[in-house]
Amino acid sequence: MSNGSQRIDPRIVRTRQLIKEAFIELLWEMDLEKISVNKIAERATINRVTFYLHYRDIPDMLEKMADEMMDNIYAILNRTDSQQGGKPGQQDQESWPTLVALLEHIAEYSKFYTVTLAFKRSPIFTDRLLKPLVGIIKDKVESSGKDSFLARNAIPKDIAVWFGSSAMIGMINSWLRADMPYTPRYLAQQMALLLPHYFGND
């Protein structure tokens, strides 16, 4: 109880890593619905029964992988948020460090994020990523002044949130699909340009 991070049996780490890698590989090669526990076990060079020692079924595995992903995302969002404190002026010049950090993280694990968000017909985790973005955009919209663009045009707040968050997630999506032809920093700058109402410079 004294140690926060429990010591985990390295066999468990190894097996879960093998399963995860096998799944990502298979998702490159075929649609989600064609992936079976059999195939995952075979590709991961583990016994099929071992899979069931870790996950109830494939949807359960997806759920846990998504949770893992979101832990990483939230770690980035919280880290950069607290680092810069409350200096919204400088924030814009740097085109929002949080956004840059997020895009850099996605670029680092691009294989995972591509198959999981942007690939084929099954953007299985898009929904998850949308959630924190909605939260961020919501804050921006809520705190926008009476004379802001959104207020001047009487745009309902929920529509403003829909717009900002889906534009952002869609651009990340397209960027991954196009095999990341721009650097995270440059893309972040363009996003800030296109979404001025959400980046302070309104």
Next chain:
Amino acid sequence: MSNGSQRIDPRIVRTRQLIKEAFIELLWEMDLEKISVNKIAERATINRVTFYLHYRDIPDMLEKMADEMMDNIYAILNRTDSQQGGKPGQQDQESWPTLVALLEHIAEYSKFYTVTLAFKRSPIFTDRLLKPLVGIIKDKVESSGKDSFLARNAIPKDIAVWFGSSAMIGMINSWLRADMPYTPRYLAQQMALLLPHYFGND
């Protein structure tokens, strides 16, 4: 051969309709991967073998349903495009009739579009709908002048297209998820306000 619309055996129409309705119902109730041919046949009150007389498997059925959907979408896009001809000035005042027609169509068949685009974790047809929107947005971006917002800020054209199309599809998605709290016309107006660079009034 003289008649364009082939006379189709009413039994075929009936069976395919039953299958389609059963599938949409099941998609309300469970994830795509939990839906089997067995369940579809049972719900549709047809024999399981009959399913295979119409579709090779479930992915094939999805493909054909998507094709059907896209036929309807393209019919709307082409109809309103040709109706108004080339009067881009008036177009904006009416907040883009094509967009209104599209949203009205989606609202009319909201149950289908909700499960198929916006529901749960499997937006199975989103990709399809994205395609014509990308085409439309691309035209707007290509034809934008040297002194337009996009040109003044040197925003790459592909990024501009990513932005416009994903903002649009995302707003449609969120609108469906929220159970369409605004009329198609009103939503279209808000979209035109938020995306001025794509609606002529730049």
Next chain:
DNA sequence: TGACTAGTTTACACTCTGTTGTATAATCAA
């Protein structure tokens, strides 16, 4: 080293798939 735990192996009952052959019922054309 010895206790513990993860992974392997084999086996079983079950569901789903895709196909075949035959029978029945609905549709269409003359």
Next chain:
DNA sequence: TTGATTATACAACAGAGTGTAAACTAGTCA
């Protein structure tokens, strides 16, 4: 209306995948 045609129903099958159990093997940690 009749006869030919075609869609659907029904029963059966092999093959694959699922989820679970029990006994065994091997890696981990104190």
